[in-house]
Amino acid sequence: MRFRTDLCNIKIKLQSSYAVKNTRSYAAIAYLFLAPALILMGVFTFWPVGFNTYLAFQDYSIADGTATWNNFAHFKYIFHEELFWNALKNSLLYLLIVPVIQLGALVLAKLVNNKLPGMTFFRATFYIPVITSISIAGVVWIYVYKYDGMLTWLLTSLGLLHEQIDWLGEPKIALYMMMIFTFWKGIGYYMVLYLAGLQAIPSEVEEAAVLDGANAWQRFWKITVPMVKPTILLCTLLSTIAAIKVMQEPIVLTKGGKGDTYTALFYVYDQAFRNFNFGRAAAAGLVITFFCVLLAIIQFRFFGEKK
Amino acid sequence: MKLNKIMLAVTVACCAMASLPAAAADKTKIEFWSNSLSPKFDAVMKELTAKFNSSQNDIEAVWVDVDWDAFQPRFVAAVAGGTAPSLVNLPVPWAAEYAQKGLIEPLDSKIASFKNTYADGAIKDVTYGGKVYGLPWYNSVSIIAYNKALFDKAGLKDAPKTLDQLFSDSKALKDKAGVAGFAPKLQEFSSWFMYEGLPVIKDGKAVFNSPAHVKFVERFAQAYKDGSIPKDVFKMEFEQEIAAYDSGKIAMMTTAPQALKRTQTDAKTIYAQTVTAPFPVSKGNTPFGGYLFFWSVPKGTKNVDAAVKLGQFLTNDENQLRFSKATETTFPSTRKSVTDAYFQAGANSADPIEHGRAVAAKAIVNARTLTVTGLPDEASMNKKLQDELQSAIEGRKSAKDALDAAVAYWNQKLSATK
Numbered sequence: 001m002r003f004r005t006d007l008c009n010i011k012i013k014l015q016s017s018y019a020v021k022n023t024r025s026y027a028a029i030a031y032l033f034l035a036p037a038l039i040l041m042g043v044f045t046f047w048p049v050g051f052n053t054y055l056a057f058q059d060y061s062i063a064d065g066t067a068t069w070n071n072f073a074h075f076k077y078i079f080h081e082e083l084f085w086n087a088l089k090n091s092l093l094y095l096l097i098v099p100v101i102q103l104g105a106l107v108l109a110k111l112v113n114n115k116l117p118g119m120t121f122f123r124a125t126f127y128i129p130v131i132t133s134i135s136i137a138g139v140v141w142i143y144v145y146k147y148d149g150m151l152t153w154l155l156t157s158l159g160l161l162h163e164q165i166d167w168l169g170e171p172k173i174a175l176y177m178m179m180i181f182t183f184w185k186g187i188g189y190y191m192v193l194y195l196a197g198l199q200a201i202p203s204e205v206e207e208a209a210v211l212d213g214a215n216a217w218q219r220f221w222k223i224t225v226p227m228v229k230p231t232i233l234l235c236t237l238l239s240t241i242a243a244i245k246v247m248q249e250p251i252v253l254t255k256g257g258k259g260d261t262y263t264a265l266f267y268v269y270d271q272a273f274r275n276f277n278f279g280r281a282a283a284a285g286l287v288i289t290f291f292c293v294l295l296a297i298i299q300f301r302f303f304g305e306k307k
Numbered sequence: 308m309k310l311n312k313i314m315l316a317v318t319v320a321c322c323a324m325a326s327l328p329a330a331a332a333d334k335t336k337i338e339f340w341s342n343s344l345s346p347k348f349d350a351v352m353k354e355l356t357a358k359f360n361s362s363q364n365d366i367e368a369v370w371v372d373v374d375w376d377a378f379q380p381r382f383v384a385a386v387a388g389g390t391a392p393s394l395v396n397l398p399v400p401w402a403a404e405y406a407q408k409g410l411i412e413p414l415d416s417k418i419a420s421f422k423n424t425y426a427d428g429a430i431k432d433v434t435y436g437g438k439v440y441g442l443p444w445y446n447s448v449s450i451i452a453y454n455k456a457l458f459d460k461a462g463l464k465d466a467p468k469t470l471d472q473l474f475s476d477s478k479a480l481k482d483k484a485g486v487a488g489f490a491p492k493l494q495e496f497s498s499w500f501m502y503e504g505l506p507v508i509k510d511g512k513a514v515f516n517s518p519a520h521v522k523f524v525e526r527f528a529q530a531y532k533d534g535s536i537p538k539d540v541f542k543m544e545f546e547q548e549i550a551a552y553d554s555g556k557i558a559m560m561t562t563a564p565q566a567l568k569r570t571q572t573d574a575k576t577i578y579a580q581t582v583t584a585p586f587p588v589s590k591g592n593t594p595f596g597g598y599l600f601f602w603s604v605p606k607g608t609k610n611v612d613a614a615v616k617l618g619q620f621l622t623n624d625e626n627q628l629r630f631s632k633a634t635e636t637t638f639p640s641t642r643k644s645v646t647d648a649y650f651q652a653g654a655n656s657a658d659p660i661e662h663g664r665a666v667a668a669k670a671i672v673n674a675r676t677l678t679v680t681g682l683p684d685e686a687s688m689n690k691k692l693q694d695e696l697q698s699a700i701e702g703r704k705s706a707k708d709a710l711d712a713a714v715a716y717w718n719q720k721l722s723a724t725k
Contacts, residue, residue, distance in 0.1 A: 063408060274686035
C-alpha cells in the first residue's frame with residue numbers, strides 16, 4: 001500500500017515538474033516569438049516615449065545635448081499659452097467627426113455586405129481615398145474648397161449660395177470643412193473593419209429575427225450593433241486617437257493651421273522644429289497624451305465587455 | 308628583357324592601384340548639404356564639387372542635396388545626434404533661430420581675410436548678435452512681371468512705380484479687366500512693415516500698432532475688400548502665385564524672376580504677353596523679396612577649416628557667377644560677380660526672363676532678407692501676428708484691434724524673457 005502511495009507521489013511530482021518545465025518552455029518560446037516585435041517597439045516606441053517624458057521636465061539644449069531639470073517650467077508656460085489651448089480646443093472639437101464617421105462606416109459596411117452583383121466595385125471605390133496619398137488628395141480638395149472652386153460652383157448652380165466663400169479661409173467653418181475631408185478620406189478604412197465584424201455575425205441570428213418579424217431598423221440596432229460592439233470599440237478608439245492627433249489635414253489644406261485650424265499636434269511640431277524647444281514640445285505632447293488616455297478610458301467604459 | 312619590363316610595369320601598376328585607396332582614405336571627407344537643388348541643378352553642383360576636389364590634396368567634399376521640407380528636421384536631428392555635416396546651405400530666416408540656439412558656428416575669425424568680397428547687405432543678413440554666421444551664396448529679389456494684354460484692357464501703360472500705384476493699378480485691373488492685380492506675399496507680414504520702413508520691435512518692445520502701421524494694414528484690407536488682391540491670398544505661396552498668373556487670374560506676378568521659367572514652359576501665351584519691371588522701392592529703401600541663401604558650419608563639425616575652405620570656394624566670384632548662369636535667375640552675393648556683364652546682357656531684350664534678370668540684378672545690390680530675428684517664441688509670435696492680420700485684412704476685425712492684440716501678445720512674450 002505504502003509502495004503504491006510512493007509511486008503515486010513520484011508520478012504526481014514528475015507530472016508537475018513536467019508541467020512546470022512545459023509551461024516554462026512554452027513561455028520562453030512565446031517570448032522568443034514576441035522578441036522581434038518587442039525589440040523594435042522598445043527601440044522605436046517605448047524608448048522615445050520614455051525619453052520624451054523625461055524631456056518634458058527638462059531644459060534640453062540640442063547644441064550640446066544637455067538636459068537640466070526646470071521645475072515644470074514647460075507645463076507652466078503651456079498652461080498660460082492661449083495658442084496651445086486654442087489648438088487643443090480645435091483638436092478636441094475634431095472629435096465631432098468620430099461618431100459621424102463611425103456611424104457612416106457601419107452603415108456603409110452594412111450596405112456593401114449585401115450579396116449583390118457589383119458589390120466588390122463599391123467596396124473598392126469606398127476604399128480608394130484611404131490608399132490615396134494625403135498630399136495628392138489635399139491638392140484636389142483645395143480646389144474643391146477654393147472660393148471659386150467646385151463646391152462654390154455646385155452650391156451656386158443649385159441656387160443655394162449667392163456669394164463666393166473661401167471655405168478653408170473662413171475661421172468659423174474651416175475646421176468643419178477639414179472634418180469633411182477626413183470623413184471622405186477615412187470612412188473606407190473603418191468600413192473594411194466593420195465589414196470584417198459583420199461577416200463574423202452568423203446569418204442564422206438575423207434569419208431568426210426576420211422570422212420573428214423584426215424590421216431592418218430593429219435588426220440593425222438590436223442585432224448588428226450589439227454584435228459588432230468589439231469592432232465599434234476598436235474603430236472608435238482608433239478614430240478618437242486619430243482625431244486628437246490631427247495634423248496632416250492642416251498641413252495640406254490650410255498651410256499649417258490658417259483660418260483657426262491650428263491643432264494641438266501642430267503646436268508640438270512648431271515648438272520642436274520651428275522653435276527647437278524640444279522640452280516644451282514634449283510637455284505639450286504629454287498633455288495631449290493625457291487627453292487621449294482619458295478618452296480611451298471613457299470609451300472602454302462605454303463599449304468594453306462588462307465582467 | 309621584354310618580359311622583365313612588362314613584369315616591372317605590372318608591379319608598378321599594382322603598387323599604384325594599391326596605394327590609391329590609401330591616398331583616398333587619408334583625405335578628410337567633408338559632407339555638405341545643399342537645399343532643394345536636386346535634380347534641376349545636379350550638373351552644376353557635381354561640376355563644382357569635382358572642381359573643388361581636384362584642387363585639394365587633403366580634402367574630399369561629398370555633396371548631398373536635402374529637400375526643403377525635410378531639411379530642418381534632418382538638420383536638427385543630425386546636430387543632436389552628433390552627425391551634422393560640415394557645411395549646410397540655409398536661408399536667412401531659418402538661420403537666426405539656429406544661431407540663437409547655438410546650432411551653427413560664428414565664423415568671424417575664419418573669414419576675416421575674405422569677408423570684404425561679399426556685398427554689405429549680404430553680410431548684414433548673416434550677422435546675428437554682432438557675429439557673422441556664414442558665407443553668403445545666392446540671392447533673389449522680387450520683380451514685377453505683368454500681363455500686357457490685361458494692362459491694355461485696364462488702360463494702364465506701365466508697371467507701377469510706387470506701392471500706392473501698385474494698389475491703385477490693381478483696383479483698375481479688377482474694375483476694368485475683371486482680374487485681381489497682384490497677390491502680395493502675406494506669409495510673414497512683418498517683412499512688409501520692414502519694407503515700408505516701419506519698426507517692428509524697438510527697445511525690446513513690439514511697436515507695430517502705431518497709426519502708421521494701422522494705416523498700412525488698412526491699405527491691404529481695402530485691396531482685399533475691393534478684390535484687387537485674391538480672396539485666398541493668405542494661402543498663396545510661390546507655387547500658387549505662379550499658377551494664378553499662368554492662368555490669367557492675376558495680372559501681375561510680384562516674385563523672384565525664377566518664377567518666369569515656369570510661365571515660359573507652362574503658359575506660353577501668357578509668357579509672350581509678359582513684360583518685366585522693378586518692384587517699387589518704398590520707405591525701407593530695400594526692394595521687396597530679398598531672400599539670401601548662405602553656407603554655414605553646424606555646431607560640432609570636426610573640420611571647420613576644411614568646411615570654410617569649401618564654403619569660400621563655392622561662394623567665390625567665379626563659382627557664384629557659374630551657379631547664377633546655371634540657374635539663370637538667381638544672383639550672386641559678392642560685390643564683383645553681381646556686376647558681371649552677363650546680368651545686364653538682356654537689359655534691352657524683349658524676352659521676359661532675360662529682361663527680368665537685368666531688372667533684378669540692379670535691384671539686388673540693395674536687397675536685404677526682410678525678417679524679424681531673435682524672437683523668444685518665434686513660431687507662436689508669428690502665428691499670432693499672422694492670425695490677427697488675416698482677420699484685419701479679410702475684414703473680420705479692425706486693423707487697430709488686430710494690431711493691438713498682436714502687440715500685447717508679443718510684449719507678453721518679450722517681457723517674459725527679460
